[in-house]
Amino acid sequence: MTTNSVNYIEPTTEELSEGVRLRRRKRAINFAIDVFLIVVSILMLLPLVFLVANAFKTPAEMLSWPPTIIPRDPTLANFSAVLGETPLLRWIGNSIAFAVMSTIAIVATSAIAGYIFGKFRFRTMNILFALFLATAIVPFEVYMIPLYFQAKSLGILNSVWGLLLGYLVMSFGIFLIRQNVIHSIPDELLEAARIDGAGEFWIFLHIVLPLLRGALGALAVLAFFQAWTAFAWPMIVATTRTSYTIEVGLALFQTGFTVDLGRLSAASATVLIPSILLFVILRRNFVQGVASTGLKE
């Protein structure tokens, strides 16, 4: 190659060593960035790692310094003590029932409303959509007290239904599905189906829903975690020991007088481990959903 190319200028040794030096510098910088990010990541996870570790520790080991990450003689005593003292499994069951039902309700209402707002843009519909969007700004905490009295008059306090009342619709979900409908469902497709004589409901069920699978999946994960981590609403609606969600149960359990950190950690770990696993499995869906919250400006 060098023999017959006239314009090719042989790099001098200085230039070559300069290139090597730059490349080495770049690699060193990247290495430093990686080290920094690994340290940050570990620091972020450390509290949770310790929590899980503490759950398996004996009271004596809890006091030792420096704290161990892998317990020296792991014990399940904390877990059996917690399960004996509290209806922990019942609380987890309540939370799961609440989160699943809320997810179904939010996915169903968002799918229908998102489709209608995306494809049936009559003036009435646009006004309604603006109304949905405008109330999205109002935090739940602002209107939960009147909502509590509505639940009370329906006679559904201390039940999953009462919990569900606060988490039936999600303005952001409707917005998310509407965006997806507008961008990924062509009008021509719907028109073609109509010309073939398909009914509107059939179109929604057999054409629109399958095309929205990805967005609905992301929304489902968001909705599930939203209900799973809800605190203020379950706190006022579920006030009997058997109706607590796991969050409320744990929060009240930790105010008890005789409770030690080992048992608290065991109870917390029982909740944390499955939800972290679930998150890691559904990470892509979740990240997609959350990331799209940032794009709504």
Added chain:
Amino acid sequence: MLKRKRWIFAILAILPTLAIFAYVRLYPIADTLRLSLFKWDILSKNKPFVGLANFRELMGDHLFLDALVNTTIIAFGVLILTIPMALIIAALIFHRTRSRMAGFYETAIFIPHVVSLVPAAMAWKWIFDARLGPLNALLTFFGIPAQSWLFDPVLSVICIIVLCSWQALGYAVLIYIVGFKNLPVSLYEAAKLDGASGPQSFWYLSIPMLKPITLYVSVVTLVSGFNVYAQAFVLASDAQGAPGRQVRVLVLDMLENSFRNYRVGYAASEAVVLLVIVLALTLIQFSMLRERGKA
């Protein structure tokens, strides 16, 4: 004719959702506004209209003002801690986006945002614990006297800020990474040709270009900061079962007025104050975005 049929379908399909929405959203929001103008106590039969008397009383209510100050400090504390850190971490993760570790960084930093509030707060309660906690052990190791983190009114506010920032960071980083991915690559290449270093193009290109994202994340962080409740409940409750005595926050004060003192109208007026704060923050965001659009 066809259009009419479609219109009927649309109305029928939207009706159930609309009904639910009206019942669980619109009505309670309107009710909050209405109740705030009434002396609406659960125990008394008369629930007279009192105009703005509730709000006037709020202005002289020590517990409320205490809660308002604490909540504001927490919200802005979280903001000041979270935004710069998130921006830098997101920039670095974006820089290393092609490395195999990028997924790990994102997941590790995001996990605190998704785990349930109460168990996560429990982990921090142990860290801050005066007797057993590793934080004090670490401090004494460096010869700094141990602090009773969760019992001192000032320190416990700091603890809540740290906990909330730890949770808010992952969300902010995620949104910033999306922002970085949407920035035009050509601009950075041009800057590089002009001899700009990495930190320089971060400072002079990324930060100004990401301003809308910064505004959005700031408002989201502030709003969730003003709604802080679970974190204060878990961290600042003592063993005797008197939760939230140490650090009063707005939501706690509101719930106490409503369910312990049975003063629902008064609590509703607190909710209206919270709403006004949130609306003001959102309006500031929009007007700043619009200004940018004009310029």
